[in-house]
Amino acid sequence: MASGVITRKSGAMMATARYLTRRNMTHGGSCCGNHHHPPPFERKKQQSCSRSLLGFWRFNSTKASAVDVYSSDEDVTNTKHHQGLDFPGGHVSYTHSLNFISKSSTQNRVPCYRVLDDNGVVIGGSSSNISGDLECQIQQQPLISQQTALKMYREMVRLQVMDTIFYEAQRQGRLSFYLTSTGEEAISVASAAALSSDDVVMPQYREPGVLLWRGFSLREFADQCFGNKDDYGKGRQMPIHYGSNKLNYFTVSSPLATQIPQAAGVAYALKMEKKDACVVTFFGDGSSSEGDFHAGLNFAAVTESPVVFVCRNNGWAISTNVSEQFRSDGIVVKGQAYGIDSIRVDGNDALAVYNSIRAARQMAVNQGKPVLVEFLTYRVGHHSTSDDSTKYRPMDEIEHWKVTRNPVSRFRKWVEGNGWWNEDEESELRSATRKQLLQAIQAAERTQKPSLKEMFSDVYDETPSNLREQQEQLREIIKRHPKDYPSDIPV
Amino acid sequence: MWGIVGQRVFRHGSSAMSLQGTRPAFLASRSFSSAAKEMTVRDALNSAIDEEMSADPKVFLMGEEVGEYQGAYKITKGLLEKYGPDRVLDTPITEAGFTGIGVGAAYHGLKPIIEFMTFNFSMQAIDHIINSAAKSNYMSAGQISVPIVFRGPNGAAAGVGAQHSQCYASWFASCPGLKVLAPYSSEDARGLMKAAIRDPDPVVFLENELLYGESFPVSAEVLDSSFSLPIGKAKIEREGKDVTITAFSKMVGYALKAAEILSKEGISAEVINLRSIRPLDRATINSSVRKTNRLVTVEEGFPQHGIGAEICASVVEDSFEYLDAAIERIAGADVPMPYAANLERLAVPQVEDIVRAAKRTCYRSSSLAATA
Numbered sequence: 102m103a104s105g106v107i108t109r110k111s112g113a114m115m116a117t118a119r120y121l122t123r124r125n126m127t128h129g130g131s132c133c134g135n136h137h138h139p140p141p142f143e144r145k146k147q148q149s150c151s152r153s154l155l156g157f158w159r160f161n162s163t164k165a166s167a168v169d170v171y172s173s174d175e176d177v178t179n180t181k182h183h184q185g186l187d188f189p190g191g192h193v194s195y196t197h198s199l200n201f202i203s204k205s206s207t208q209n210r211v212p213c214y215r216v217l218d219d220n221g222v223v224i225g226g227s228s229s230n231i232s233g234d235l236e237c238q239i240q241q242q243p244l245i246s247q248q249t250a251l252k253m254y255r256e257m258v259r260l261q262v263m264d265t266i267f268y269e270a271q272r273q274g275r276l277s278f279y280l281t282s283t284g285e286e287a288i289s290v291a292s293a294a295a296l297s298s299d300d301v302v303m304p305q306y307r308e309p310g311v312l313l314w315r316g317f318s319l320r321e322f323a324d325q326c327f328g329n330k331d332d333y334g335k336g337r338q339m340p341i342h343y344g345s346n347k348l349n350y351f352t353v354s355s356p357l358a359t360q361i362p363q364a365a366g367v368a369y370a371l372k373m374e375k376k377d378a379c380v381v382t383f384f385g386d387g388s389s390s391e392g393d394f395h396a397g398l399n400f401a402a403v404t405e406s407p408v409v410f411v412c413r414n415n416g417w418a419i420s421t422n423v424s425e426q427f428r429s430d431g432i433v434v435k436g437q438a439y440g441i442d443s444i445r446v447d448g449n450d451a452l453a454v455y456n457s458i459r460a461a462r463q464m465a466v467n468q469g470k471p472v473l474v475e476f477l478t479y480r481v482g483h484h485s486t487s488d489d490s491t492k493y494r495p496m497d498e499i500e501h502w503k504v505t506r507n508p509v510s511r512f513r514k515w516v517e518g519n520g521w522w523n524e525d526e527e528s529e530l531r532s533a534t535r536k537q538l539l540q541a542i543q544a545a546e547r548t549q550k551p552s553l554k555e556m557f558s559d560v561y562d563e564t565p566s567n568l569r570e571q572q573e574q575l576r577e578i579i580k581r582h583p584k585d586y587p588s589d590i591p592v
Numbered sequence: 593m594w595g596i597v598g599q600r601v602f603r604h605g606s607s608a609m610s611l612q613g614t615r616p617a618f619l620a621s622r623s624f625s626s627a628a629k630e631m632t633v634r635d636a637l638n639s640a641i642d643e644e645m646s647a648d649p650k651v652f653l654m655g656e657e658v659g660e661y662q663g664a665y666k667i668t669k670g671l672l673e674k675y676g677p678d679r680v681l682d683t684p685i686t687e688a689g690f691t692g693i694g695v696g697a698a699y700h701g702l703k704p705i706i707e708f709m710t711f712n713f714s715m716q717a718i719d720h721i722i723n724s725a726a727k728s729n730y731m732s733a734g735q736i737s738v739p740i741v742f743r744g745p746n747g748a749a750a751g752v753g754a755q756h757s758q759c760y761a762s763w764f765a766s767c768p769g770l771k772v773l774a775p776y777s778s779e780d781a782r783g784l785m786k787a788a789i790r791d792p793d794p795v796v797f798l799e800n801e802l803l804y805g806e807s808f809p810v811s812a813e814v815l816d817s818s819f820s821l822p823i824g825k826a827k828i829e830r831e832g833k834d835v836t837i838t839a840f841s842k843m844v845g846y847a848l849k850a851a852e853i854l855s856k857e858g859i860s861a862e863v864i865n866l867r868s869i870r871p872l873d874r875a876t877i878n879s880s881v882r883k884t885n886r887l888v889t890v891e892e893g894f895p896q897h898g899i900g901a902e903i904c905a906s907v908v909e910d911s912f913e914y915l916d917a918a919i920e921r922i923a924g925a926d927v928p929m930p931y932a933a934n935l936e937r938l939a940v941p942q943v944e945d946i947v948r949a950a951k952r953t954c955y956r957s958s959s960l961a962a963t964a
Contacts, residue, residue: 332733561729562791
């Protein structure tokens with residue numbers, strides 16, 4: 102942690118430097134929200150004329166006064182100077198009562214936005230009251246075409262079937278590892294549907310629905326899981342660590358929450374490019390405990406980067422229930438702490454997911470700022486094939502969410518209610534997908550593994566001489582002792 | 593010769609005796625009537641970063657105090673004014689945050705230069721450096737490249753205690769996917785910084801706080817904006833035939849002083865400035881040892897699993913039959929750095945330690961009793 106200890110700089114520079122330090126203590130943040138503070142670098146002009154000859158700055162005393170230390174002309178006219186104080190960070194009114202802001206109770210939790218009820222019927226009068234900043238108001242019927250809705254539904258079904266088949270393949274010993282999105286199909290698919298293909302997605306690992314929406318084929322999924330020579334990852338990573346540059350989906354990385362500050366960085370780059378695109382990054386409830394969550398959200402707010410932070414609050418981080426993960430009202434309240442607009446949404450309602458991501462994206466792109474969306478949902482499956490969640494949660498709880506609160510069947514009811522889908526198409530889709538998957542798995546399983554040189558390439562942009570030497574040495578050794586090495590590696 | 597005499601350590605405005613007289617560090621580049629130009633390491637770094645930012649709009653700076661404060665050690669002086677707040681970002685105090693953001697920006701094609709106030713603080717961001725920056729190109733099979741530079745002071749300064757004094761060269765150099773550079777002179781600083789910024793791979797650039805104020809002669813070629821040094825090539829600072837001394841960063845200066853002392857006693861030492869820790873220039877080191885048959889490795893950091901250990905292994909693997917004496921490793925003491933000045937002096941290598949080690953390899957003095 103950067104401490105205040107900066108010692109032994111050449112003496113001449115210490116005094117002149119000190120008055121500049123205090124600039125870092127202020128920021129163009131919201132104090133009372135009544136007036137605009139220019140961001141720190143704009144203040145330079147005002148600072149330079151107030152430097153004292155001693156090169157040393159002191160704060161004005163904290164009397165309740167009309168003197169605003171960091172005032173611009175705007176501030177003096179706009180600020181309501183009833184009883185108030187000026188501190189770094191802006192003007193703040195004061196109070197005589199000693200009251201602590203209490204944590205949320207069950208009574209005053211942030212409400213959850215939903216469009217469809219549990220039976221797939223649009224809730225009467227559920228026009229979304231999103232702030233007037235948005236261009237489009239989403240009316241009583243969600244603004245989604247039949248074509249989009251059907252594509253969404255199909256991909257959610259395909260995701261379900263893909264998860265079932267790959268999970269079984271792992272259990273049969275054909276894959277080393279797999280993790281499912283069971284119960285969270287609406288989140289990844291409907292979010293992707295609400296984005297443009299230019300929007301950069303930085304996933305955690307439970308969002309292959311985004312890839313399905315964008316056109317990743319079942320064969321491409323299988324190739325990565327089997328780590329064969331057609332895998333875009335060249336067999337470098339465990340299964341489910343998909344990545345696709347052409348689909349704007351960053352390769353999955355195992356350590357949790359690292360994608361959060363990285364997303365702010367990508368968004369910063371997009372902003373510099375002035376692109377009509379944003380970054381959308383996903384993470385779970387558990388990841389919100391990581392330091393990177395704090396750093397990423399704080400930073401995105403300060404740099405005003407167009408990133409949508411999406412939290413899949415599914416109640417569980419392996420066996421750690423949310424009540425053991427944090428004591429806040431979920432993740433949505435944390436956005437406000439960073440100065441980020443936030444919303445809580447029913448993640449099992451595909452239409453609510455679609456509407457909220459569409460709105461969040463528009464805010465991020467048009468206003469150049471971060472947005473936080475918390476999807477409440479439930480992780481129906483085990484954390485992964487290395488987990489048996491019946492050991493730490495009751496079976497009937499899992500069943501309840503699997504059956505009664507299932508996002509796919511809920512959306513199905515709405516789609517069928519509109520006359521856009523029926524039972525025959527359902528079974529046709531499921532059996533066709535199953536067949537394609539089994540074929541994909543067979544083909545991927547039989548495809549050759551990557552060749553020896555792929556072990557040594559991509560460590561650097563150009564393979565250095567020491568790695569080329571090692572590659573040659575290894576080749577020689579394999580030629581001389583073929584019995585000691587697997588026979589299916591192309592040398 | 594000129595380089596050794598012209599050096600002085602700049603502390604608190606006082607300067608040691610030198611032929612040029614006292615001069616503030618930031619006015620280094622002044623030409624003399626007949627001699628080469630001189631430049632401090634600080635100005636070398638500043639000018640290199642400035643020129644690369646000017647040449648490529650994707651290059652940008654991020655770190656604590658790099659902008660308005662002109663840099664905690666003034667390396668980035670003047671850059672905020674010249675390039676504006678979009679390209680010189682003062683960050684909140686979160687190494688994990690700004691390192692993560694830098695890595696993300698690099699993922700998307702920008703070329704960030706991330707400053708750590710000292711590499712001791714990089715520990716708070718080490719996951720992003722190792723698990724993201726170093727490994728992403730490999731894990732993504734080339735889909736995600738990370739053209740990022742992590743820079744800042746490394747190793748011991750003076751009187752800053754354990755949490756501000758560790759050398760992280762071996763930590764980063766052990767990780768494939770990273771490149772690790774350690775400049776010594778101003779020519780090194782300019783050439784290697786430019787190479788680092790232009791390189792498509794993540795580079796860890798280890799500077800030294802006490803070298804910032806030191807002046808070195810720089811030729812016209814070095815001052816040219818297209819100048820750069822190749823990554824992975826060491827420099828033979830002083831040729832010799834009796835013993836090879838390898839060093840990097842500040843210890844190069846100490847090794848050169850030791851070589852001067854040794855020459856008066858009839859031992860001709862060859863001093864190698866490593867410049868590049870990963871990739872390590874094993875070819876230059878080995879061919880030097882094959883010539884001199886003796887080796888002393890010098891580093892400031894902790895001895896176990898250090899740079900000297902790797903050099904020893906390389907020489908034993910490649911040039912065993914050329915060695916006429918056991919290899920000597922000079923390193924810092926195996927303790928967290930103490931603060932008291934007398935203890936600190938004992939905890940880092942001094943010129944005398946290098947001289948004695950070289951003599952031991954030449955059998956001019958008896959070897960140390962074996963220690964555990």
